[in-house]
Amino acid sequence: xxxxxxxxxxxxxxxxxxxxxxxxxxxxxxxxxxxxxxxxxxxxxxxxxxxxxxxxxxxxxxxxxxxxxxxxxxxxxxxxxxxxxxxxxxxxxxxxxxxxxxxxxxxxxxxxxxxxxxxxxxxxxxxxxxxxxxxxxxxxxxxxxxxxxxxxxxxxxxxxxxxxxxxxxxxxxxxxxxxxxxxxxxxxxxxxxxxxxxxxxxxxxxxxxxxxxxxxxxxxxxxxxxxxxxxxxxxxxxxxxxxxxxxxxxxxxxx
Numbered sequence: 001x002x003x004x005x006x007x008x009x010x011x012x013x014x015x016x017x018x019x020x021x022x023x024x025x026x027x028x029x030x031x032x033x034x035x036x037x038x039x040x041x042x043x044x045x046x047x048x049x050x051x052x053x054x055x056x057x058x059x060x061x062x063x064x065x066x067x068x069x070x071x072x073x074x075x076x077x078x079x080x081x082x083x084x085x086x087x088x089x090x091x092x093x094x095x096x097x098x099x100x101x102x103x104x105x106x107x108x109x110x111x112x113x114x115x116x117x118x119x120x121x122x123x124x125x126x127x128x129x130x131x132x133x134x135x136x137x138x139x140x141x142x143x144x145x146x147x148x149x150x151x152x153x154x155x156x157x158x159x160x161x162x163x164x165x166x167x168x169x170x171x172x173x174x175x176x177x178x179x180x181x182x183x184x185x186x187x188x189x190x191x192x193x194x195x196x197x198x199x200x201x202x203x204x205x206x207x208x209x210x211x212x213x214x215x216x217x218x219x220x221x222x223x224x225x226x227x228x229x230x231x232x233x234x235x236x237x238x239x240x241x242x243x244x245x246x247x248x249x250x251x252x253x254x255x
Contacts, residue, residue: 011071014061016041028057031122033129038064042130047085048119050112055119058082062130068139079143083150086123089116090153097161106165113158120151 010016020036034041040062045055060079061069070078093109093116100106127144131137 010059010061013073014059014069016061017064028059031119031126033126033133035129035133040130040133042126044079044082044123044126045119046082047089048112048115050108050115062134066134076139076143080146083143083146086116086120086150087153090150090157093161094153094157097157097164100164103165103168106161106168110158110161110165113154113161117151117154117158120147120154123147124151 017036017039020034020039020041023034023036028043030043031045032043034043042060042062044058044060046058048055058071058078060076063069067074068076070076072078089112093113097106097109100109124144124147127140127147130140131144134140
């Protein structure tokens, strides 16, 4: 998926050098630190929203005299505020992960956790580039260390959400397997009962036909009835024993 960006527009008080401006097109692009001749421009993305591909860029300009300029004026405290918003978003999703009841809710968390993990990772890379240009910038180093903590938290959130979803899928598969096994046992018992009464039904159908039974067959009624019951019992015993032998678990333990 191609991430679309808003048009590239710096704050009005950013009077960056031409060497920096020439490195940009009409869009800000990905998170990075752009180095000019004597100045730096740090491009950071706002906290991503679930299901929204657009990313809002926030710019921090380091002038040739070493001073950082942010959208609201001098300094870098707005970078700390941005990291606070990232932390708030991650904490909110972590709290929601413990309360989800459906797979749809977990999927909603994953749709947000994935972009958060990628954004925090690229945020750290951008700040690493800024430190590579100026190793002595302790303020950027402090924000970089905090961004690393957010990156790890976002990665753990994304991984936990995926593991939770996979666990739910495995749990549902086990429930379906147990339900299928119960239905199979019920069907087997019904088949045994049908097999038990099959000889009786056959004999009753035969003697229930509108035909004249020879007189010499009438005294055999109780014998035929008993033979049908005995035949059904023998069938029930044989089928049940053979099925039980096939289903018996094999003990694979080694003494």
